[in-house]
Amino acid sequence: MKHIITIIILLFVLISNAQENKLKKANQKYNDLSYIDAAKVYLQVAESGYKSEELFKKIGNTYYFKADYKDAEKWYGELYKLNSKTLETEYLLRYSQSLKAVGKEKKAESVYDQFLNTSGILNKEFSSSSDYLEIIEENSNRYNITPLPINSSNADYGAFIHENTIYFASTRNLKKRRSVDVWSNEPFLDIYSVNYNEEENTYSEPVAIKGDVNKRFHESSPAITKDGKTLYFTRTNSTPRIKTNKKDKIQLKIYRATKVGDEWTNIEDLSINGDNYSNVHPALSPDENTLYFASNMPSSIGQTDIFSVSINKDGSFGKPKNLGSKVNTKGRESFPFVTNNYELYFSSDGHFGLGGYDVFYIDLKATGKQLLNVGMPVNGPADDFAFSINNLTKKGFFSSNRTEVDNIYGFTETKSIKELLEAVVTGVVTDKVTGQPIAHATLTINSDDNTIKYDIITREDGSFSTTVNKFKAHTITVKNKGYDTTDTFIAKGEDAYKVDIQLVKNVFEIGPDAMSDLAKMLNTSQIYFDLNKSSIKKEAEIELEKIIAAMKQHPNLKIDVRSHTDSRANDSYNINLSNQRAKATINYLIARGINKDRLTGKGYGESQLLNGCKNGKKCTEAQHQENRRSEFIVLKN
Structure with a gap:
């Protein structure tokens, strides 16, 4: 006797382990009947020569999300041939990425351009000055600044704090016997120090540092090791290694000094220097292993x-090593400073700014480095440079010639620059059919330039939240066992995104539900019939091929074909017509290689209407068509 397949749920309390083991073995025996893998079914149908968007999308996705780009490119290519003009944007993106991965660059660029033109979700590129100014404005007003009382009427810049002492460069001629730079008509720079009481915010009188550092020409840009024993600084080349002419431009070098007592001495010309170029503005990494x-x-x-x-x-x-084009431009980049978190601040007139030198930020340890203008009031129309900050106290210094002479300014940061990089992404992952939330699904967040990639997991209620770099576009790929993997694209430039994602099942358990319809499991369109006809329609053949493929993959699978009519004509006529439809459906399956012993069937006439289109009710042809169908119910002996 045959009955509808079910996973037997014991109604008794299993006391012994032996009984539990027997149950496990019984379930294992029918594993090939318990699950239907839709992806394998679709592939078999396509390889039989059938074509449809649904088939090619499903197969292309299967390979794409396994990073098998060769096969993904093949099947997305077939999809593109069928429908290149109105194809959904996510498939244009996936196809272009697959093409690029297999080396078909020209075609990849063409398809990606199509994606850009049709998506409507990519923000504009920041290619005009107004775009840049808008970004800079968003970055602004994060600092409270004040000029330091140590400034003079001459140039003062480049403050560096070590313990409670501020070191800086100045052209003030306190001894009134300093040489004058003929280019600026000001004294040459020397390095000075000031004792600073942070609690009382008081400063001592500046004094030139002692020892052999301050000499006849320029000295500036001090950087001191944490132990206070080593000083790196900039100086006019006083130790040329090659013979130079008077017409040759005098270069600058970075020198190193050591502290003996309270004096800086043992001046050393570093090996990285040269006589035909300048090295300036030293800064140390937090571990002091990099300059x-x-x-x-x-x-x-x-x-x-x-x-x-x-x-x-x-x-x-x-x-x-040159830090590369993320930092350096055709213009001037200078005055580097590295925080304890390996964040680089530097000044540039090559990146778009507010005028002259502007201060910029980049995270050196980030895989996807994003350059930011720190904004006003640090930056303005003048030259702004020599920025330094303590990430713990949020206090720091920068220099500017906004008052027509270089001065040092102190500041307090009121909002972290990292917050400017972040956009919040929230959403819920659900089952597309049931609407139920999917817990523990894996979301992979990947930036469009593939420099940032990480995973997050949905919570028990299917929700998730994360932050992304707002200046990059991202793809969110969602995976969960038993479901098709899918992805969604989010543009750059927003502060927050709401992304709800629906997953479609691809592995179906033939469980305790006594009405397991194989067609519904495979997301197959219903097998419909024309009015008063029992012949198989051409458009129904590809759907029947899915049923055939599933039965070939599962040799023990048996099907009961249940066919139906609409309510028009009398009951006996409709019973006879539905039996003919069941027979025609079964004969098609047998002709395609399915053993007749695996098939049963019956017509139900108009007794199981799917809608309210019963006798005497006026309905549309489309509503009647819903009822003229065959169903495929899974059986087990």
């Missing part, structure tokens, strides 16, 4: 670039 500096050495991109160089344990140096 950052500005230079116009031959490997520079622009007029001056930011470089880094490793400091070996014996004090020697490695080979300088």
